[in-house]
Amino acid sequence: MKKLNSSHIGNIFYTDLKAKIKKKFFLGDILSKYRKEKKFLLQLLNKLLKREYILPVLNRINIETTSICNLKCGFCAYDKRDLNSHPRTTMSRELFQRSITEASKLGYKRIGLTPTTGDAFMDKGFIEKLEVIEADDIIDSCYFYTNFIPCSESQIESLFSFKKFFLLAISIYGNDEESFCKFTKGNSVGYKKLVSNLNFLSNLLDSKKLHFEIRINQRCKEGFYLSENNNELSRAIKNLAKKDKVAISHTYTHIYDNWGGKVSQEDVKDFGVDLKEGHFRKMGPCTMIFSRLNIGANGTVNACHVRDADYTLKIGNIKEKSLKEILSSKNEKYLEIINAHKSGNLPKVCKSCDVYSSIYEYPGRSDYVFAKTYSDQSINFKEFSAMIDQRKKEIEMKNNV
Numbered sequence: 001m002k003k004l005n006s007s008h009i010g011n012i013f014y015t016d017l018k019a020k021i022k023k024k025f026f027l028g029d030i031l032s033k034y035r036k037e038k039k040f041l042l043q044l045l046n047k048l049l050k051r052e053y054i055l056p057v058l059n060r061i062n063i064e065t066t067s068i069c070n071l072k073c074g075f076c077a078y079d080k081r082d083l084n085s086h087p088r089t090t091m092s093r094e095l096f097q098r099s100i101t102e103a104s105k106l107g108y109k110r111i112g113l114t115p116t117t118g119d120a121f122m123d124k125g126f127i128e129k130l131e132v133i134e135a136d137d138i139i140d141s142c143y144f145y146t147n148f149i150p151c152s153e154s155q156i157e158s159l160f161s162f163k164k165f166f167l168l169a170i171s172i173y174g175n176d177e178e179s180f181c182k183f184t185k186g187n188s189v190g191y192k193k194l195v196s197n198l199n200f201l202s203n204l205l206d207s208k209k210l211h212f213e214i215r216i217n218q219r220c221k222e223g224f225y226l227s228e229n230n231n232e233l234s235r236a237i238k239n240l241a242k243k244d245k246v247a248i249s250h251t252y253t254h255i256y257d258n259w260g261g262k263v264s265q266e267d268v269k270d271f272g273v274d275l276k277e278g279h280f281r282k283m284g285p286c287t288m289i290f291s292r293l294n295i296g297a298n299g300t301v302n303a304c305h306v307r308d309a310d311y312t313l314k315i316g317n318i319k320e321k322s323l324k325e326i327l328s329s330k331n332e333k334y335l336e337i338i339n340a341h342k343s344g345n346l347p348k349v350c351k352s353c354d355v356y357s358s359i360y361e362y363p364g365r366s367d368y369v370f371a372k373t374y375s376d377q378s379i380n381f382k383e384f385s386a387m388i389d390q391r392k393k394e395i396e397m398k399n400n401v
């Protein structure tokens with residue numbers, strides 16, 4: 001982190017100018033179509049050349065400390081989840097400790113604490129869970145997303161004491177009080193708390209040195225430009241971002257995805273946002289089933305943390321089996337999902353998913369963004385199979401002894 005972050009607020013005038021030019025000349029749709037076609041052709045080429053890029057498998061696993069959120073955003077799957085398939089609950093400290101121990105034994109180094117849905121601060125024991133990570137000898141880093149509303153000032157301040165914490169991603173829904181309330185089905189109390197927490201963090205940075213990144217991701221109405229706006233939320237964001245031009249970044253968008261088919265135009269009508277419809281043409285397995293695994297708040301292990309809010313890709317539960325066994329070729333259910341992806345007969349959620357990422361696509365810089373401190377290497381399918389076969393062998397050897 002040496003030079004001005006390219007998404008820093010200092011670049012906002014140019015970011016907005018680019019967005020306005022794209023809008024005026026309808027370039028957004030043309031560029032998006034061009035990029036999709038190019039992507040597809042490159043994937044096809046890689047497939048023919050047998051080049052596979054599974055994102056580094058052991059760099060990250062996700063643990064859902066809670067599946068509960070304080071907001072009910074229209075463009076999120078949270079409020080539309082099948083609660084019979086995955087309940088609203090919070091992970092106990094004991095189960096969290098077990099998850100960390102088993103993940104670190106398998107060699108995982110980094111923990112994502114907010115997979116899929118749920119806000120970390122809705123877990124009243126969240127800070128104690130950060131202490132569990134801090135005390136582990138193998139896990140070396142963690143990060144999480146939050147809407148930054150259900151946290152107290154003392155919780156915000158305590159983040160500065162966790163050395164393994166490397167990224168605070170703040171998701172802001174709306175660009176003013178009206179759009180916040182409309183998007184989130186929230187109220188002005190939540191909106192004011194958000195502004196107040198942003199200002200608190202901003203003031204804190206006058207006396208505390210940041211050792212972690214802050215990424216502010218704002219979801220806005222189309223036609224909103226931060227560079228031209230000065231309401232209390234915009235001021236709070238700009239003030240915070242000014243405190244560190246390297247470690248703090250800001251992005252905003254009015255474009256949303258369909259959450260694996262769970263969100264439709266009807267859910268966002270009158271929001272003034274665009275739902276990105278129409279799926280990418282899909283080519284081969286999605287890398288997420290290998291390298292973006294998730295342990296849910298009730299112990300369910302799911303083969304994707306990204307968009308499967310109903311946990312339809314569940315492959316076991318760590319209350320019943322070890323993580324090692326669940327993530328080994330001993331697990332028929334996991335093999336079934338992998339084979340479905342390999343054969344092109346994708347599970348329902350994957351068929352509709354807009355976030356699909358082919359193993360035939362050479363990963364861009366942003367795919368490594370959460371793993372940039374490691375000497376990362378994508379692996380191919382053969383190497384992945386060898387890894388899960390080895391786990392199976394070790395389990396069977398142990399059982400035979």
Ligand code: SF4
Pocket residue numbers: 260286287288289303304305306307308349350351353354355356357
């Ligand atoms: S296609 Fe979507 S839901 Fe399926 S594994 Fe990939 S990211 Fe997850």
